[in-house]
Amino acid sequence: MSLQRRPEALAAAAAKIADGYLVSRLVNVRYLTGFTGSNAAVLVPADGPPVLATDGRYATQAAMECPDIEIVVARRLGPALVERARSSGCRRLAVERHHLTLASYDALLAAGGDDVDYVDGREAVEQLRAVKEEVELDTLRRACAVTDEVFGAVLDKLRPGATELDIAWRLQEEMHVRGAQPAFESIVAFGPNSARPHHQPTARALEAGDFVKMDFGARVDGYHADMTRTVVCGRAAGWQRDLHALVATIQAESRAEVAPGAVPVELDAAARERIEATGHDVAHGLGHGVGLEIHESPFLVPDSPAARLVDRVTVTVEPGIYLPGRGGVRIEDTVVVDATGAESLTSSPRELIEI
Ligand SMILES: [Mn+2]
Incomplete structure (x- = not known):
């Protein structure tokens, strides 16, 4: 019950600054989805249900732990979710600036091309978690x-x-x-x-x-x-x-x-x-x-x-x-x-x- 409320709360926060929020900090992914594996990211659109990305090792576990969330199995999680956001018309995506490495940010830039701008998500999940x-x-x-x-x-x-x-x-x-x-x-x-x-x-x-x-x-x-x-x-x-x-x-x-x-x-x-x-x-x-x-x-x-x-x-x-x-x-x-x-x-x- 509360697990559904959490992405909704983040979507409301994201809507003020972007069209969606890409969460890559694992502990924040766990908070939002209940997924406890070691590799995952989640896209929370401002106006739609969340999408969880993980790799093949965790496909079964993710399906069990997150039965109500759409799951994308991919090798490069961030770019896969950016592709997803882009194809659904997301132009501005909040990201976890305090967590992204330069290399992973480069990968997001490449995936978003000219269509997606990134903004600082201001630790919105950490604030919810408090x-x-x-x-x-x-x-x-x-x-x-x-x-x-x-x-x-x-x-x-x-x-x-x-x-x-x-x-x-x-x-x-x-x-x-x-x-x-x-x-x-x-x-x-x-x-x-x-x-x-x-x-x-x-x-x-x-x-x-x-x-x-x-x-x-x-x-x-x-x-x-x-x-x-x-x-x-x-x-x-x-x-x-x-x-x-x-x-x-x-x-x-x-x-x-x-x-x-x-x-x-x-x-x-x-x-x-x-x-x-x-x-x-x-x-x-x-x-x-x-x-x-x-x-x-x-x-x-x-x-x-x-x-x-x-x-x-x-x-x-x-x-x-x-x-x-x-x-x-x-x-x-x-x-x-x-x-x-x-x-x-x-x-x-x-x-x-x-x-
Ligand atoms: Mn202490």
Whole structure:
């Protein structure tokens, strides 16, 4: 039902700037059609039904996944769809300027000849994707619930001697037994490594007194969860308690500001001011949209072009403070904007846990 509504919504957006929209970003094709294979493009005419193009390997799968959509099997998807658009009188076609390579654009130019002009589609599909449907929120809730369960399960594995790579593997295992996959390569950082925001797991073994920062999430039916928790192995030192409390407060305050009407740039700026007020440096933006991609619109960063948040937009809220050579703390939740504020879809404990 909703899958029919999505091309209609894009057609309405495309009609303002063109006669149709050629979508070549695979994740956007999936969103519009439900097709999950690795090679496809879709033509969405402003005034007609969509046409999906894929290659011979996926003809059967496409017919099964997209029973209500016309399918064209071709070797060169973009040019095939341009031919199709051209023959039905399309003179102006919106394309994904942010995604096309120069080579694929050249191929579109050749296929359209003098008949077709191309315009920037302005990331129209990404904008549609930012506002989730109920069915999407249900899937994200499942991904976040698995993520919370995995966190609880992995706490038991945090014993001195376990390496970062061991724990990253355990995270994956706990997701697997729950029918999920990792949404991205898990970040597991012990001790001083926790001061690197995007540390890659190593053979560093856990020692008493280490911070343990874990940034991970489950992927369920294509939808990504994203959560970070920082715990301590053994008794926390005073500076670790203080740092964790600072970040927890900033994260709670930032989360409370996520609401309909909030401006992404301003949310990021407010978090930035809070971190700077503690005398620490800001290492990264406050958060990002999350859904069919782990990082998607709207981005909560200083130069974000994103408009005000509305009901059913999902974002992460993930402030962190990092002390090079000592350790760092990040606390991250995946939240959904609702009618009056935001609800956190991840709900693992945010207070400092001593393992
Ligand atoms: Mn994140």
